[in-house]
Amino acid sequence: MPTSPTPAAAGHAHGESGGLGAVARHHLFWPVLALVALLAVNTAVRPGFLSVSILDDHLFGSPIDILRNCAPLMLVALGMSLVIATRGIDLSVGAVVAISGAVALTFIAGAPDPASPTTVFLAIGMALVLGLVLGVWNGFLVSVLGIQPIIATLILMTAGRGVAMLITEGQITTVTSAPFKTLGAGYWLGLPVATLVAFGVFGLVALLVRRTALGMLVESVGINPSASRLAGVRARTIVWTVFALSGLFSGLAGLILSSNVMAADANNAGLFIELDAILAVVIGGTSLAGGKFSLSGTFVGVLIIATLSLTVTNVGISPLVTPLFKALVVAAVTLLQSPVMRRKLAERTRRRGRTAPVVPSDKPADVSTDKVVA
Amino acid sequence: MTTLASSRRGAPSPDGLPSVGRRLRLDRRYLPVVGTLVVFALLLVVGGARYDNFLSVGVIANLFINNAFLIVLAVGMTFVILTGGIDLSVGSVLALSGVTAAYLLRAGVPAGVVIPLVVLVGSLIGLLVGAMVHVFEVQPFIATLAAMFFARGLCFLIAPESIPIDDETFVALASWDTWAGGQWRLTSSVMIALAVVAVAFYLLHYTQFGRTVYAIGGGEQSARLMGLPVARTKVLVYVISGTCAGLGGLLFAMFSRSGYSLTGVGMELDAIAAVVIGGTLLTGGTGFVLGSVLGVLVLGLIQTIVTFEGTLSSWWTKIVIGALLLVFVVLQRLLALRRS
Numbered sequence: 001m002p003t004s005p006t007p008a009a010a011g012h013a014h015g016e017s018g019g020l021g022a023v024a025r026h027h028l029f030w031p032v033l034a035l036v037a038l039l040a041v042n043t044a045v046r047p048g049f050l051s052v053s054i055l056d057d058h059l060f061g062s063p064i065d066i067l068r069n070c071a072p073l074m075l076v077a078l079g080m081s082l083v084i085a086t087r088g089i090d091l092s093v094g095a096v097v098a099i100s101g102a103v104a105l106t107f108i109a110g111a112p113d114p115a116s117p118t119t120v121f122l123a124i125g126m127a128l129v130l131g132l133v134l135g136v137w138n139g140f141l142v143s144v145l146g147i148q149p150i151i152a153t154l155i156l157m158t159a160g161r162g163v164a165m166l167i168t169e170g171q172i173t174t175v176t177s178a179p180f181k182t183l184g185a186g187y188w189l190g191l192p193v194a195t196l197v198a199f200g201v202f203g204l205v206a207l208l209v210r211r212t213a214l215g216m217l218v219e220s221v222g223i224n225p226s227a228s229r230l231a232g233v234r235a236r237t238i239v240w241t242v243f244a245l246s247g248l249f250s251g252l253a254g255l256i257l258s259s260n261v262m263a264a265d266a267n268n269a270g271l272f273i274e275l276d277a278i279l280a281v282v283i284g285g286t287s288l289a290g291g292k293f294s295l296s297g298t299f300v301g302v303l304i305i306a307t308l309s310l311t312v313t314n315v316g317i318s319p320l321v322t323p324l325f326k327a328l329v330v331a332a333v334t335l336l337q338s339p340v341m342r343r344k345l346a347e348r349t350r351r352r353g354r355t356a357p358v359v360p361s362d363k364p365a366d367v368s369t370d371k372v373v374a
Numbered sequence: 375m376t377t378l379a380s381s382r383r384g385a386p387s388p389d390g391l392p393s394v395g396r397r398l399r400l401d402r403r404y405l406p407v408v409g410t411l412v413v414f415a416l417l418l419v420v421g422g423a424r425y426d427n428f429l430s431v432g433v434i435a436n437l438f439i440n441n442a443f444l445i446v447l448a449v450g451m452t453f454v455i456l457t458g459g460i461d462l463s464v465g466s467v468l469a470l471s472g473v474t475a476a477y478l479l480r481a482g483v484p485a486g487v488v489i490p491l492v493v494l495v496g497s498l499i500g501l502l503v504g505a506m507v508h509v510f511e512v513q514p515f516i517a518t519l520a521a522m523f524f525a526r527g528l529c530f531l532i533a534p535e536s537i538p539i540d541d542e543t544f545v546a547l548a549s550w551d552t553w554a555g556g557q558w559r560l561t562s563s564v565m566i567a568l569a570v571v572a573v574a575f576y577l578l579h580y581t582q583f584g585r586t587v588y589a590i591g592g593g594e595q596s597a598r599l600m601g602l603p604v605a606r607t608k609v610l611v612y613v614i615s616g617t618c619a620g621l622g623g624l625l626f627a628m629f630s631r632s633g634y635s636l637t638g639v640g641m642e643l644d645a646i647a648a649v650v651i652g653g654t655l656l657t658g659g660t661g662f663v664l665g666s667v668l669g670v671l672v673l674g675l676i677q678t679i680v681t682f683e684g685t686l687s688s689w690w691t692k693i694v695i696g697a698l699l700l701v702f703v704v705l706q707r708l709l710a711l712r713r714s
Contacts, residue, residue: 089515146711147703150460150515151656155703158643159696165689266689275519288513320534320635324527330520331506338510 027285030336031300034283034329038307042314049314058187062310067191070306071198072097072253072270074299077277078202079135079246081298082209084281086239087222087290088142088149093277095160096134096250097270100127101258102167105175114177123180128251134160135247139240149243157274164266173264184259194256201249206295215293218242222290279326280305283333304329405709406653407665409702413651414668417675425682431557433678441674442563443468443625447645448652448666449574450618453611455649456578457590458658459514461612463503464619465641466525467496469634471623473529475544476537476633485543493620499525500616504609518612522642529635536634539627548628563625570621574663587611591658647695648673651702655710672698 042049042062052061076093083090104127111119134156141152186193209215220228221235229235253273258264282288283304284297308329312322335341422429438445447464454461471492478488499521506517539545551561578584586607589597598604627633652669654661673695680691 141703145704145707147707148656151650151699151703154643154646155696155700158647158699159693162689162692162696165687166693170687170689275523278516278519282516288516318530318534320530321527323523324531327520327522327524327527330516330523334512334516334520335506335510338512340510 027294028297028300030333031283031285031297031304035300035304035307038304038311042307042311045315054190058190058192062314064192066303066306066310067195069310070302071192071194072257073273073276073280073305074198074202074302075249075253075256076246076270076273077280077298077302078205078295079242079249080274080277081281081284081286081293081295082205082218082242083149083246084278084286084288085218085222085290085293086242087225088239088243089278089288090138090153090243090246090250091150091274092134092138092153092156092160093246093250093253094270094273095157095164096131096247097254097257097273098161098164098264098266099134099167100131100251100254101264101269102164102173102266103127103130104180104255105173105258105262105264106167108177108180109173109175114175115179117179120177120179124183124255127255128248131251131254132244132248135244135250136240138247139243142243143236143239161266164264164269168264168266170266172266174262176262180259181262182259184256184261194260197252197256201252202295202299205245209295219291219293222292224291276305276326279330282337283329285337287337403660406655406660406702406706407662407668409705410651410653410665410668410672413698414672414675417672417679421675421679421682424679428682432559435557435559437671437674437678438564438567439559439561440629440677441670442561442567443622443629444641444644444648444673445567445667445670446570446618446622446625447641448648448670449570449663450615450622451642451645451649452574452652452654452661452663452666453578453587454514454615455591455646455654455656456587456658456661457608457611458594459507459608459611460518460646460656461503461615461619462515462518462642463499463521463525464615464622464645465638465643466522466529467499467616467619468623468626468638468641469529469636470499470525470532471496471620472627472630472637473532473537473633473635475624475627476539477532479539479541479544480537485541485547488541488544489624492624493617496620496623497613497617500613500619501609503616504612507612508605508608514612526635532635533633534635536632538632540631544628545631548631563628566621566625570618571663571667578663583607583610588659591655591660593659644673644695647699650706651698653702653706655706657710 039050049062052059052063054060076097080090080093104123107123107126108114108119111123113119138149138153138156141147141155142149145152182193183197184194188196209218217228217233217238220231220233221238225235225239250270254270257269278288280301281293281298282301284294284299284301286293286297305326308325309319309322312325313319418429427433447468451461451464474495475488475492478491479485503514503517503521506512506520507514547562549561551559554560578587586597586602586604589600589602590604590607594604623638626637630637648669649661649666650656650669651672652661652665652667654665676694676698677691680688680694
């Protein structure tokens with residue numbers, strides 16, 4: 001195995017060995033194992049955890065809860081994966097979630113007939129357009145002005161909650177509107193609508209990204225923006241697009257969140273969702289250095305986080321302590337993924353497997369080269 | 375960007391321009407800080423013109439008193455950002471330090487033991503982060519994110535409820551104050567914060583460690599090739615930031631006379647905003663600790679103006695800070711473009 005594989009090549013290099021090792025080295029192996037372990041812990045604590053029953057004409061049970069609760073995070077993490085793949089980061093998603101919920105609910109609350117489908121469609125449309133606009137704004141700062149993503153989105157993260165407060169006038173806006181409630185709390189074909197929407201969008205984007213060249217272009221921009229531009233990739237447009245999409249998906253997530261509780265809380269809606277999303281993306285094996293992303297990994301990552309939150313309450317620990325467990329997961333995952341550990345693991349496998357090709361280089365892979373290309 | 379820069383460098387510049395450029399370039403390091411100073415002065419003028427009693431020693435003195443903990447946080451953050459890193463954990467570490475202090479004091483541990491101990495808690499978390507960043511080459515963003523979750527979780531594990539502090543020594547220390555020149559009120563928190571600023575200033579500008587911090591921000595590879603102790607310095611900046619956060623927690627506990635797990639949510643953003651507004655480049659290598667202090671004062675002054683206005687709601691603070699952040703970031707970007 002070469003010591004310094006490019007991120008994209010690493011997967012192929014691993015796949016060559018075949019057999020059981022290939023399964024263990026698959027990039028989804030550890031995330032899926034973690035998810036299964038979490039589910040096992042839950043089942044051990046409460047044997048009926050995995051059972052799903054039919055109640056009130058829809059499916060009911062803890063697995064369904066996980067699927068429904070993870071919907072907003074799924075959407076946000078989807079946008080985040082694409083942004084991170086271009087070597088960016090979007091800290092403003094939580095603020096966009098708050099703004100989108102605030103706009104939709106304020107519009108519905110002010111409409112003459114809150115329960116009419118037209119009102120609800122208009123509200124949803126407005127929120128989505130606004131989410132897209134905010135995403136475009138972030139994209140403009142990053143791709144046109146060339147501001148670092150972390151600081152460009154920090155601006156909206158700071159100001160965004162203020163804007164959301166401005167829209168709701170500092171109140172927690174509540175409404176009663178049956179059609180709007182369907183989005184976050186309704187069921188269709190026995191499954192939560194929120195889950196169907198989130199998974200549908202996720203599947204669509206995954207298909208678009210992986211069945212066209214778009215995913216590869218995104219990765220090439222993440223590996224080296226200048227080189228990809230010289231190779232004819234429209235780096236600026238791609239970066240702009242992923243930020244716009246991130247804003248759009250966050251807007252949708254905000255709608256689902258606010259529709260689930262039928263209230264727009266400018267201060268607390270989507271609080272820390274950016275961190276959860278980044279966490280999910282990292283757990284899924286997407287490198288924060290850009291250039292390599294795995295949507296299936298993000299999918300599993302989101303499920304892990306949703307299950308983790310449920311596990312903590314299920315085991316009987318105060319949900320307030322959840323951050324501690326998240327910290328342990330982040331630390332474990334990042335340490336396992338860290339270049340140093342990979343090198344050590346690679347050395348061990350090399351020593352065991354004599355058939356492996358001789359390593360040409362005498363010095364370890366230089367990870368810092370990634371950072372030099374700015 | 376690359377082609378743009380190289381074509382500019384290659385273009386022959388007319389006579390006379392280089393010397394002007396060189397003179398400008400000498401100033402350039404101070405330009406962002408000068409900008410912050412201008413904003414600060416503008417805010418003072420606007421406030422003074424709009425409200426009576428705004429331009430008083432009391433208002434300025436209170437600016438320091440109310441933001442002492444943020445000054446300390448921003449100082450620590452400056453070290454990290456100068457190396458090109460970022461520390462997201464400071465808000466949580468501040469809460470952890472405050473909660474630990476309140477919890478231990480309630481348990482009857484003497485203040486003389488508690489105070490150094492909680493600062494050490496911050497240093498310890500900083501050390502862990504530094505080790506993750508340096509030894510395991512984890513990105514600062516994600517390492518401090520983990521530390522942020524970790525510290526916040528620990529807070530709730532120690533005490534989910536707010537703990538009042540009524541230890542005599544601690545309260546005496548917290549309420550100690552002196553009047554400089556008869557009018558300028560200085561509390562113990564302000565003295566501590568100013569001492570931290572002085573130490574940081576000395577460290578950054580008069581020691582080898584400080585030069586190394588700047589060198590790492592300017593180019594880590596080059597710093598390593600120059601034989602500078604990059605590894606040690608990189609770990610140390612996180613220890614410094616952690617220590618500052620621990621101290622900040624202590625100051626916040628003195629300020630609020632309590633320890634509560636939910637304090638400091640989002641405070642890391644205030645600290646980062648203060649550092650950026652204070653003229654430190656997020657790419658590292660350029661910036662001043664005094665600029666960060668000025669950044670904190672600007673944030674505090676915005677808050678004060680919003681309070682003075684009365685009719686303005688508190689969320690305007692966030693919007694104005696965001697807008698200011700935008701202006702400064704765009705200005706920084708333009709400066710960086712001109713340099714290349």
